[in-house]
Amino acid sequence: MRVAFVSNVVYPFVTGGAEKRIHEIGTRLADKGHDVTIYGRHFWDGPAETTHEGMTLRAVAPETELYTNDRRSITEALDFAARAIHPLNKHLRNDEHDLVVASVFPYFPVLAAKLATVGTDTPLVTTWHEVWGDYWTEYLGHLAPFGKLTERITARTPQHTIAVSGITADRLAEIGPPRDRIRTIPNGIDVEQIQNAPLPEQGYDVLFAGRLIEHKNVDQLLEAFDAVAADHDVTLGIIGDGPERERLEANHRTLSHADRVQFLGFLDDYEDVLGHMRAADVFASPSTREGFGITYAEAMAAGCTVIGADHPDSAADEVIGHAGFLVEPTVDALTKTLEAALCGARPSSDPVKRAQRYDWDAVADQAETAYQSAIDGSW
Structure with a gap:
């Protein structure tokens, strides 16, 4: 299969749980002979498109600060999402990828990835690490309604949904897809x-x-x-x-x-x-x-x-x-x-x-099965 991951940050150049998951699953898929591309910001040295551990890294936006006053920057997320749509759509129209996998937070890349699939039959798979709900009030204060609305819109966007735990899947089903349409694939360790x-x-x-x-x-x-x-x-x-x-x-x-x-x-x-x-x-x-x-x-x-x-x-x-x-x-x-x-x-x-049970080899096998089911329509 030919997999396109969409993530504004790319491991190991930026370290965090969501990007590490993409790296660990992506490198194992590449080792099995699958074609893997990551669309992200240009946090690595060298050309905008390069090969790293068997995967293609494709920069669609320049490196920038991710945080503003200890909070993830909304401006950064919007900027990356806007920049990602055209190049991803171009490569999808050229039939270079069988599916797109987007890590949910900070939400806007998911919406961008969905827009990029317009005019193609490429399925979108999303990975939900958390559903914040009322936590938005603590995180954003008076801007919390904006966060909650964005989360709900993202949850209701047509997608093939993966949650990293049962509790995340349950909370996601309250605002988005039916529970029986959400697959649970945990995060992993080595x-x-x-x-x-x-x-x-x-x-x-x-x-x-x-x-x-x-x-x-x-x-x-x-x-x-x-x-x-x-x-x-x-x-x-x-x-x-x-x-x-x-x-x-x-x-x-x-x-x-x-x-x-x-x-x-x-x-x-x-x-x-x-x-x-x-x-x-x-x-x-x-x-x-x-x-x-x-x-x-x-x-x-x-x-x-x-x-x-x-x-x-x-x-x-x-x-x-x-x-x-x-x-x-x-x-x-x-x-x-x-x-x-x-x-x-x-x-x-x-x-x-x-x-x-959380070893990355086991997690990557589960992800591979889920991705293939999205491609062949058996999700």
């Missing part, structure tokens, strides 16, 4: 890479990794750890950066055992994150909003005892299953489970075995 990542010089007993934003509830983890540290000689490492970092560091300094907590910031080398997971005994992330929760899968593959939050807006229960612990997102519940895990409590299922 189990072998995780298990061979080099160990750090200094590890931590308890680890968090993720963006430091409010719904990750790192403040709860700090309080729970401080309570447990009164009876255990343990350490906590926090990997990540974000708008909550300054507040969290200030709160951390008030803890009784602040000297056992270290904020590591954003680690440029992904294998450094994996190495810290391998070194940790417990991975705790009491986040209440996860469209998938890739760090849970990574930590399970690394052999950690994983603790996630049991919350209706989080797919943690889908990812972890019985291979970790799910707790109410409160300090007391987290403290109790963290204490038990540090004392040797283990989940009823093997976390490493659970993680194998």
